[in-house]
Amino acid sequence: MADKKEKRFRFVIVGGGIAGVTCVEQLSSQIPSTDVALITASPHIKAVTNYKQVSKTLEEFDVEERPSSVLEEKFPNLTVIHSAVKSLHTQSHSVETADGRVFGYEKLCICSGGRPKLLTQDNPYVLGIRDTDSAQEFQKRLSKAKRIVVVGNGGIALELVYEVEGCEVIWAVKDKAIGNTFFDAGAAQFLIPTLVADKPESAALCKRTRYTTEEPAPGASQSFTADRNSRRHGSGPTEAGSALGPDWHEGIVLRGTEQVSRRVLLEYQCEVKKIFTSEELLNSPQQTLRLENVGSWPVYIQLTNGKTFGCDFVVSATGVVPNTEPFLNGNNFALADDGGLHVDDHMMTSEADVYAAGDVCTACWEHSPLWQQMRLWTQARQMGWYAGRCMAAHVLSEPIELDFCFELFxxxxxxxxxxxxxxxxxxxxxxxxxxxxxxxxxxxxxxxxxxxxxxxxxxxxxxxxxxxxxxxxxxxxxxxxxxxxxxxxxxxxxxxxxxxx
Ligand SMILES: Cc1cc2nc3c(=O)[nH]c(=O)nc-3n(C[C@H](O)[C@H](O)[C@H](O)COP(=O)(O)OP(=O)(O)OC[C@H]3O[C@@H](n4cnc5c(N)ncnc54)[C@H](O)[C@@H]3O)c2cc1C
Ligand SMILES: NC(=O)c1ccc[n+]([C@@H]2O[C@H](COP(=O)([O-])OP(=O)(O)OC[C@H]3O[C@@H](n4cnc5c(N)ncnc54)[C@H](O)[C@@H]3O)[C@@H](O)[C@H]2O)c1
CATH class of the missing domain: 3.30.390.30 (FAD/NAD-linked reductase, C-terminal dimerisation domain)
Structure with a gap:
């Protein structure tokens, strides 16, 4: 490392997702004369377009994948380096990339995102969805599938069970109601009928009431079938690396082999006990399945409610883990319980001159009573933008206060x-x-x-x-x-x- 020739930049940003790109844009517009390097593992970058401030804190925008040259043309001060950061040396203020280059920094911002927290790492029948490659792999496997099992109860699971057609979906959730990361059981009850046939609603009565919920019994199942005539057709692929985001499924056909349209069987309050192949099952001394099912599916999933389902593959929609590994060795980063880089109210990590933003970090300042962190596109943009402002303010020795966007979730x-x-x-x-x-x-x-x-x-x-x-x-x-x-x-x-x- 000491022998390698080093190129120095005042600001180095790692990651071409929303957080990294927004940070670059903010820095470049605040200090146009300064030199900025964006080091990213993915061939394209993500750009926020059609940004609309809906209200004081609500915002809407589209995200486009673009060649990095677009960003370099816009900001002549910017150099984009396409390589993954392999290691970080906070003492010498430098990073080394997978292709052996070394880049020095005055201030660094880590925006390396996250990756799916899979149920199991080494099972070819268990898929996660994060980027274009994984979405395409999912689409390919789905096109040959009769039945899949979706595990998880957050954003991806909610999107998949609604979008997938022509394939039976067994949806295993560990909670009493669907969508627990986004809403309560009452909202879940409101949404559930949407999984049933698309019948026109008769004139609905508007009622106002106190909040009550009717929860399914532990281990209960619910099944839903819907007819859908609409089809979507594919558009061009997106790049690997950065997380997908709103409407990622709009451009791709999510269809299995069956003529049936949507068919969802919900298994509540259960987790995965074991996942095994048909060979493993046949060789297992304690056979828990009825023999006629054995061998007809490539993989079986045993749930903690005692049920076992054969399927073509399992989707693990069970959250994300921050991508911190390349940065930790030899350094002394404080990590939060969820594995994210601990950042303070200036988006600074515990290492000097190192900032972090987006899915890779955990906001550890004392939050406003009305805000919480969720790993979302909007927060990746807000954090990247604010990190850029903080980095600029610090080199210019200007004061800066926590941005208003962190006041209200x-x-x-x-x-x-x-x-x-x-x-x-x-x-x-x-x-x-x-x-x-x-x-x-x-x-x-x-x-x-x-x-x-x-x-x-x-x-x-x-x-x-x-x-x-x-x-x-x-x-x-x-x-x-x-x-x-x-x-x-x-x-x-x-x-x-x-x-x-
Ligand atoms: C299927 C799916 C649907 C989603 N839908 C929504 C939604 O509807 N609304 C919403 O708000 N959010 C949604 N999200 C979440 C949202 O996409 C993420 O929170 C957001 O994109 C995170 O942005 P980021 O910039 O922090 O990370 P990422 O977008 O993951 O970008 C990280 C970047 O870092 C690069 N990188 C990683 N490691 C290295 C390294 N060692 N060296 C160099 N570069 C590296 C990657 O290549 C990538 O460019 C969804 C996520 C998924 C997976
Ligand atoms: N429309 C949106 O805003 C949207 C849509 C899709 C994804 N996203 C974001 O993308 C990221 C990834 O989505 P996601 O759905 O994987 O994560 P998520 O954090 O939204 O949900 C994870 C779910 O998995 C469950 N879970 C965790 N471990 C489990 C286990 N071992 N067994 C069973 N269930 C388990 C959790 O209880 C939770 O319901 C998240 O940050 C999410 O916020 C957002």
Whole structure:
């Protein structure tokens, strides 16, 4: 390492995903004369386009994969290096890439993202979905599949069970309701009928009520079948490396071999006990399967509820692990419990002059009472942008305060073809029993849940075209005492926007 010729840059950013690219853009526009290097393992970079600030904290944007030359043309100060960082030497302020080059830095920002946290690492029948390569592999295997098992209850699982057609899906969730990372059991109940046949809804009654949920019994199953006529056709592939994001499935056909359309069997409150091939099963002394099933599937999955399913393959949609490995050896990074690089309120890690942003880091500052970290595209952009600002402020010796975007958690997404907006402590996270829920639900149309604490709105889940996000965001940010309004707050006959004008 000492013999290798080193090229130095003032700023080095690692990772061409949303966090890294946004950080580069921010640095380059704040200090146009400075030299910046973007080192990325992937051949393309991700760019935010059509950015729209929907309200004070809610934002929407598209993400495009672009050749890195587009970024270099825009910022003449920028050099893009296509190679993976193999090691980091914080003492000498340098990184070494897989092709043996060494780059020195004054300030470094690690934006290397995450990778799927698979149920098992070495089983060819267990797939994760992260980037284009893995999405294409999934699509290829699905096109020959009759039955798959999806394990996990977060964003990817929710998207897959809705999108996959022509293949039976066994969906194993460890919770009592679907979608636990994004919403509560009430919202899950609202969404579940969407997995059933696409019948036109009869005129729905709008009702407002206190929050109640009906949970399936432990180990219970539910099955759903739907007819769908629509088909999507493929567009060009995306590059390997960076995480996919909103609407990643829009461009690809997710279809199995069967004529049936969507068919989902839900297994609640169970985890995976064992995954084995048909050969392993035949050779196993304790045979737990009925013999007629043996050999008809390439892989079998045994669940903790005692059921075993044969399938073509298993999708492990069980979260992400931060990509920290190349940076740890020989350094002294503080890591959070989830394996992310510990960052403070200036996006600084515990190593001097090393910052981190996006899925690779864990926000360890004292959070605003209404914000929490989730590994999302929006937060990757916000963190990259703020890290760039902090790095610039530090070299210019300017003061900088935690950005307003970390004041209130907000996320807009789409599940089961419904617009979903999440605000603040949307699931009452960390509030204990000391909170109240108000609910308005119109079957097939909208689900509105408000979380109140001490009479103040602290969170909301809005599903459907509710048009309430901006007003609710204001009510949350203003910390207004809403006790006098009681349940009128969700009265559908009152135009709430005018009400609080
Ligand atoms: C299937 C899927 C669907 C999703 N849908 C949504 C959604 O609807 N909404 C939403 O908000 N979020 C969604 N997400 C999450 C979102 O995509 C991520 O949170 C976000 O992309 C993280 O951005 P990032 O820049 O931190 O990391 P990444 O996008 O993972 O980028 C990391 C970059 O670092 C590079 N890299 C890694 N290691 C090295 C190394 N050693 N040296 C050099 N370069 C390296 C990689 O090549 C890549 O370019 C989804 C994720 C997946 C997988
Ligand atoms: N629309 C969106 O916003 C969207 C869509 C897709 C993905 N994403 C993001 O992409 C990333 C990856 O998605 P994901 O769905 O893999 O992660 P996730 O964090 O959203 O969900 C992981 C799920 O797996 C479950 N789980 C974890 N370990 C398990 C185990 N051993 N057995 C059974 N279940 C287990 C968890 O309880 C959780 O329900 C996440 O950061 C997610 O937020 C977001």
């Amino acid at each position: 907000s996320h807009i997404t789409k599940f089961f073809n419904y617009k979903v907006v999440l605000l603040g402590k949307f699931n009452g996270q960390g509030l204990g029993p000391d909170h109240e829920l108000l609910l308005r639900c119109t079957k097939g149309q909208e689900y509105v849940k408000v979380v109140l604490s001490g009479g103040r709105m602290v969170g909301a889940v809005l599903i459907g075209e509710t048009d309430l996000e901006e007003t609710f965001e204001n009510l949350i940010l203003n910390k207004m005492d809403l006790t006098p309004y009681g349940e009128e707050l969700l009265n559908p006959d009152i135009d709430i926007e005018d009400y609080f004008d």
